[in-house]
Amino acid sequence: MATLTTKLTLTSTDVASDALSFSISDNLTVGAPSVGLSKIAIEVSGGSDTTLVASSANNKYVYVRHTGFQADGTTPTSNEVVIDFGTTDSIRLNSEEFAWFPAKASTAITAISNHTSTILVEYAYWTAG
C-alpha cells in the first residue's frame, strides 16, 4: 500500500460579495492496479469510446485532464472531452480543464471527443487500498 496526497484549492475575488478562498487536502491509501500519469488520444464523435478506467473489484481515484491538443500533440482543439460512466454522458472537459473523483468499482469510465477533432487526454488512476 502507498499514500497519495491530494490537494484542491478554489479561489475567486469576484464571484460574490465575499471572496472565495478554499483549500482541502486528503491522504489516500492506494494500491494496485494503478496507471501512472499517462496520455492517450481519444477518437472523434461517432468513433469508438476509449476506456480510461476499466471496472474492477475496488473503487478507484481518477484524474483526467484535457491537454488542449489534438492527437498529434501540437494542434490546438476546443472540442470537449466527453466522459461516460458506463454509457451515461456525465463529465465534460474543455481545453486544459481537469477532473478528480473517486470512481465506483463496477463502473467503466470511457472518453470520446464531442466533435470532429481527436483529443489528447492526460489521465491516471489508483485503486483505493
Place this chain on the structure above:
Amino acid sequence: MATLSTALSLTSSDAGSDILSISVTEGLTIGEPFINMSRVATEVSGGSDIEIKPAGSAGNHYLYVKHTGLQGDGSTPATAAVILKLASTSLSVMVPGEWCFFNVINSGVINAASSGAETLLVEYGYWTKS
C-alpha cells in the same frame, strides 16, 4: 462573469518507482447560477436522494463535493459512504474525508445518497461555466 481559480496537486513518494508530483492550475470563467460552499444532509440508504445540483440550460457546471466525515447532525462521526449520482447512475463513491471536483454536463441532475443507515453531512458547491 467572474473567475474561479483552481489548483490540484497529487503527490506520492511510494505509489510507484518514480516519485509522483502532479500540479495543475486553471482559471475558469464562471457565471450564474452558482452555489458557493454549502452543506446538506443526505437521507439514510433507501430514503430519497438529495439534489445538490439541478439541471441547467446554460453552460456546464463545475462541481465540488466532499464527504465531511460526519453524520447529518454535524457532530457524530460517520462510516457510511456518500454515493454521488447523475440522476440514478452512480458516478462516485466517497468515504469520509474524500472529495471530488469535475465539470458536469449542464443537463445532468446530481444527487447524493448514503450507502448505509446513517445520514451524512455533505459539503458542496457548483458554478456555471460562462
